[in-house]
Amino acid sequence: MEKRKRIVSFALVLLASCLLYVGDAAGSTELSDEAQACLSCHGRHGIIVTFQNNEFIEAYVDSEKFKASAHHALACSSCHPDFSEGKHPRRTFRSKAQYQTKAALVCKRCHRDEQIKAKSIHAVLLSEAQKGRAVVCTNCHGSHSIRRVTGARRFTSEEEYCMKCHGYPLQMTFRNGETLPATVNISMLQNSVHSKLSCSDCHYGFSPEEHPKRNFGTPRDYTLALSEICRRCHFDKYTKTLESIHYTMLSQGNLEAPVCIDCHGAHGISHIGKERALIARRCQRCHPGVYETYAKSVHGSALFTENNQDVPVCIDCHTAHTMENPLSQSFQERIPEMCSNCHANEAVVGKYGLSTAVVDTYLSDFHGVTLKFYRMQKEILNKPSKPMAVCTDCHGTHNITSTVGPDAVIVKANLVKRCQKCHENAPKNFPDSWLSHYEPSITRAPLVFFVKLVYKIFIPFLVAGLVLQIMLHIWRYVVNR
Amino acid sequence: MGEDTLITKERIRRFHPARIAEHWIHVMIFAVLVCTGLSQRFYTLAVSQWFILHLGGIDSVRIIHRFAGVLFSFGVAAHVAFAAAGIIYKKWQPSMVITKKDFTDVVHNIRYYLGLETVPVQSGRYSYKQKFEYWAILTGVLIMIGTGFILWFPVTITKFLPGEIIPAAKVLHTNEALVVFLIISIWHIYNAIFSPEVFPLDTSIFTGYLSRERMLLEHPLELAEQKEATRSNSPAPS
Numbered sequence: 001m002e003k004r005k006r007i008v009s010f011a012l013v014l015l016a017s018c019l020l021y022v023g024d025a026a027g028s029t030e031l032s033d034e035a036q037a038c039l040s041c042h043g044r045h046g047i048i049v050t051f052q053n054n055e056f057i058e059a060y061v062d063s064e065k066f067k068a069s070a071h072h073a074l075a076c077s078s079c080h081p082d083f084s085e086g087k088h089p090r091r092t093f094r095s096k097a098q099y100q101t102k103a104a105l106v107c108k109r110c111h112r113d114e115q116i117k118a119k120s121i122h123a124v125l126l127s128e129a130q131k132g133r134a135v136v137c138t139n140c141h142g143s144h145s146i147r148r149v150t151g152a153r154r155f156t157s158e159e160e161y162c163m164k165c166h167g168y169p170l171q172m173t174f175r176n177g178e179t180l181p182a183t184v185n186i187s188m189l190q191n192s193v194h195s196k197l198s199c200s201d202c203h204y205g206f207s208p209e210e211h212p213k214r215n216f217g218t219p220r221d222y223t224l225a226l227s228e229i230c231r232r233c234h235f236d237k238y239t240k241t242l243e244s245i246h247y248t249m250l251s252q253g254n255l256e257a258p259v260c261i262d263c264h265g266a267h268g269i270s271h272i273g274k275e276r277a278l279i280a281r282r283c284q285r286c287h288p289g290v291y292e293t294y295a296k297s298v299h300g301s302a303l304f305t306e307n308n309q310d311v312p313v314c315i316d317c318h319t320a321h322t323m324e325n326p327l328s329q330s331f332q333e334r335i336p337e338m339c340s341n342c343h344a345n346e347a348v349v350g351k352y353g354l355s356t357a358v359v360d361t362y363l364s365d366f367h368g369v370t371l372k373f374y375r376m377q378k379e380i381l382n383k384p385s386k387p388m389a390v391c392t393d394c395h396g397t398h399n400i401t402s403t404v405g406p407d408a409v410i411v412k413a414n415l416v417k418r419c420q421k422c423h424e425n426a427p428k429n430f431p432d433s434w435l436s437h438y439e440p441s442i443t444r445a446p447l448v449f450f451v452k453l454v455y456k457i458f459i460p461f462l463v464a465g466l467v468l469q470i471m472l473h474i475w476r477y478v479v480n481r
Numbered sequence: 482m483g484e485d486t487l488i489t490k491e492r493i494r495r496f497h498p499a500r501i502a503e504h505w506i507h508v509m510i511f512a513v514l515v516c517t518g519l520s521q522r523f524y525t526l527a528v529s530q531w532f533i534l535h536l537g538g539i540d541s542v543r544i545i546h547r548f549a550g551v552l553f554s555f556g557v558a559a560h561v562a563f564a565a566a567g568i569i570y571k572k573w574q575p576s577m578v579i580t581k582k583d584f585t586d587v588v589h590n591i592r593y594y595l596g597l598e599t600v601p602v603q604s605g606r607y608s609y610k611q612k613f614e615y616w617a618i619l620t621g622v623l624i625m626i627g628t629g630f631i632l633w634f635p636v637t638i639t640k641f642l643p644g645e646i647i648p649a650a651k652v653l654h655t656n657e658a659l660v661v662f663l664i665i666s667i668w669h670i671y672n673a674i675f676s677p678e679v680f681p682l683d684t685s686i687f688t689g690y691l692s693r694e695r696m697l698l699e700h701p702l703e704l705a706e707q708k709e710a711t712r713s714n715s716p717a718p719s
Contacts, residue, residue, distance in 0.1 A: 369524055373539035380534055426636050432644025433635055440648070447649040455656035462660060466668045469610075472594035477677045479596070 031067060034075040034085065039063050055096040065145040079106050100136050107137045121211035128173075140165040158198040159186070161208050175217045188268040202229050220255050226266070227259035234260075240321035248325075258286065263320075276313045277303055283314045293398040298407075300398075310348055316341070333375055335390040336362060353404070358437040362391070365434070387422070394418050492690035493704070503560065504686045510553045515662055517546035522655050547633055554626045557619075576606040579616060583609040605702040614668055621661035628654035 031039070039061060041047065047059040066072055077084045080103075082091070093099040116122040129135040141147070142164070163186055170182040189195065200207050216222040231238035241247050241260075249257035263282050280303065284291035294300040294314075302308035317338045318324075324331045336359065342348045344359040362368045367389045374385035392400075394415060401407040415431040423430065440448035496504075520529035521542065533542050567573040586602040586609040593601050602609070628650040631638050635647045673683045678695070685691040696704045 369521075370539055372524070373530075373533060376530065376534065377538040381538060383538055386540075423636050427640045429639040429642070429644040430636060433639060433647030434644075435648055440652075445645050445648060447645050448652050451649055451652045451656070455652075455660070459656070459660060459663070463663055463667065466664070469591075470667070470671050472591065474677065476594040476596075 030073055031063075032073065032075040034077060035066070037085070038076045038083075039066075051093050051095050051099065053095045057096060057099075061144045069142075069144060069146045071144075071146050081106065097134070100138060101134045103143075104137045104139075111137075119211065121213070124213055139168050158200060158208065159189075162199045162206075172214075172222075174219055174222065175215065178219050180219045180222065184267055192267060192269045193271055194267075194269055202226075204229070204232075223261055224250075224255065224259055227261045230260040230264075237321050241323075244321060244323035245325045246323055256286075276309055276311075277307070279315055280313045290398050297396075297398060297400045298402045299400060310342070310352075312338075312342065329385060329387070330378075332387065332390055332392075333371060333385065335392050336368065336371070339391045355437065357439060361435070361437045361439065389422060393421070492688075492692055493696050493707070494689055495685055495691045495696075496689040498689060501687060501689055503556070507553070507556055510549050510556065511665070513549040514546060514553060515658075517542045517549065518655075518658055519662065521546070522658070547629070550626070550629045553622070557622055557626065574606075577612060577615055579609075579612050583612055603701050604699060605706070606700060608699065610668075610672065614664060614672075617664055618661055621657050621664070624657045625654055625661070628657070 042059055042061045043063045045058065045060050048056050049059050050056040071079070082089055093102070113126055117126060125135045138146075163184065166182060166184045167186060168183065171179045172182045173179050194202070205212055214222070216225065237260075246257045246259075250259070262285075280291060280294065280300070295304055299311040302311045303313065317335075318326060326332075340359040343354065344356050346356050349356060363372065371388045371390065374388060377383040378385050395401075395403070395411070401411060403411050412431070416426060416428055419426040419430050435445050435448070438444040440446075440452060442449055516532065517536070520526075520532045521539075523529050524533070533539055536542050536545065564573075564577075568575050586604070589598055590602045590609070592598045607615070631646060631650040632654060638646060673679065673686075674681065676683075678698075691700075693704075
């Protein structure tokens with residue numbers, strides 16, 4: 001009874017659409033009669049097919065899209081062979097995926113493996129299929145809206161073309177059996193600094209026409225190779241990294257040494273520096289110990305607890321790309337410069353009640369002057385320098401503590417140990433020979449203050465007295481003659 | 482100070498060859514100390530940096546300065562020891578000792594310069610100018626030797642003294658060095674070179690002799706004493 005009803009209605013619809021077709025004969029539509037008949041129902045919203053697992057799809061075909069598709073001239077039954085004018089069986093599927101897998105098998109009726117294998121991406125997929133993984137043509141190519149293969153030009157952008165596949169869960173398998181997801185989160189890409197680039201700007205060699213098969217041993221090999229791409233635009237940064245300790249480690253065979261992608265990410269690249277805490281966290285991935293120490297320091301704790309954007313993060317001292325070996329002499333020698341970037345800048349440290357005199361008092365004292373000459377000697381005389389105490393030798397590096405408040409006592413107490421690193425057997429009085437960055441005053445180092453004061457007065461008097469005597473002597477001599 | 486003084490027709494022996502040698506030695510070491518010291522004090526000047534780099538760097542300059550300092554200390558020690566020994570054992574006259582007359586001489590001479598006195602001061606072996614210069618230099622040098630050693634061995638010094646001694650010694654050393662340098666470069670150089678009475682150079686410390694003419698003008702009392710001494714054949718004044 002039910003079946004009869006259906007057939008009758010099908011026939012009626014067919015008749016109606018034939019009439020419509022006649023009326024529209026002058027139009028450009030090239031749909032088959034059968035398609036038109038099917039579309040009279042399936043061209044309208046509302047037909048829902050439910051699967052056993054309660055997933056459902058709408059059995060709706062956008063007639064406009066279908067007309068625009070590569071298959072527009074085919075009859076529906078060409079791809080849906082179970083159905084025809086007189087046949088509309090009711091089928092049951094476990095899930096949407098099962099249905100799609102099954103439905104896609106029909107593609108092979110026309111598109112033989114031997115034919116599609118010529119394209120390397122299909123070769124990969126076919127080998128996957130042989131291993132038992134479901135390869136669903138329609139996942140990439142679409143179903144009723146299927147395009148001509150060369151018809152990528154019909155996509156509004158290359159991105160849209162690529163996302164046709166890479167928007168779905170895909171993965172790439174490496175020779176060692178490891179896999180990496182090859183899925184791109186499009187919203188991440190669109191929010192990145194590279195939102196205006198096309199996929200092939202970075203993934204060169206790939207295009208709607210070309211999809212070469214790559215053959216990497218491990219995911220790491222792939223990452224290293226892809227990082228090479230960045231230099232096509234960021235050559236300045238690339239040349240800087242060639243001098244870095246990370247590159248040195250890499251060239252020495254340590255493949256874990258970070259490359260562009262490791263710090264910057266890939267599709268989600270954003271402007272670094274907006275959120276300084278994030279910069280430190282990037283380094284944390286490989287340097288967790290240093291990060292822990294830094295987080296407890298006066299700088300790190302201000303960053304993480306108060307979100308203070310004035311404090312230095314890793315790259316402010318180590319730089320982002322040049323990144324010299326921090327144990328090298330030349331790095332050590334530049335430490336006073338690094339600290340003075342902030343500590344000699346009233347605009348930065350002034351609001352915390354810190355003195356900007358700390359840099360000058362260091363630079364004009366024994367260690368500072370010696371360091372200045374060592375650097376000059378290295379540059380001009382090519383003379384290797386010896387280690388010289390810099391800021392970090394007394395204050396620490398990643399574990400810098402405050403020199404005001406309760407921590408000050410600890411800094412002071414530890415000072416003699418720091419002195420003893422170079423001045424063997426330095427007694428407990430020894431650190432006082434350094435005036436702790438203070439200019440001598442009546443309260444701080446009164447002895448030094450008074451000696452200075454006496455000479456400040458005495459020297460001009462002496463010079464004036466001597467010169468006056470000489471003038472008088474000459475005057476008398478001239479008068480006597 | 483203990484030289485035999487010969488009276489010749491034109492020239493009067495004033496300095497023993499040992500004194501001449503001593504002056505030369507001190508001049509040379511002093512020059513080394515001034516160059517290596519002032520270049521460290523005024524290290525920001527281009528000329529200081531040029532000098533330091535040409536001596537092979539800051540470490541070399543410091544070593545040269547310290548060892549020149551040691552030599553100078555020996556020179557000064559020898560000078561003081563000889564003078565003391567001479568005064569004690571050879572009965573030299575302590576002619577360098579400042580007396581009340583030197584202070585009155587200062588006033589007298591300034592009055593003379595201003596035209597309030599008709600004659601200049603009558604000086605003995607050393608004029609008040611030479612005495613004050615000598616003592617100023619000697620004290621300065623002793624201060625610098627002391628502070629120099631403090632700066633050289635800060636670890637040892639702070640075992641016994643508070644740490645503040647070190648920066649105080651540095652301030653004292655550099656300022657006193659400047660004082661001595663200014664006295665030498667203004668006062669001594671004027672009196673030995675540019676003063677119209679001696680120009681172009683007072684050669685007495687290099688030859689050991691002074692003309693009778695200048696002796697009469699500058700050290701009349703000493704000349705008179707020498708005449709007396711030769712007459713009575715008593716030991717020469719020091």
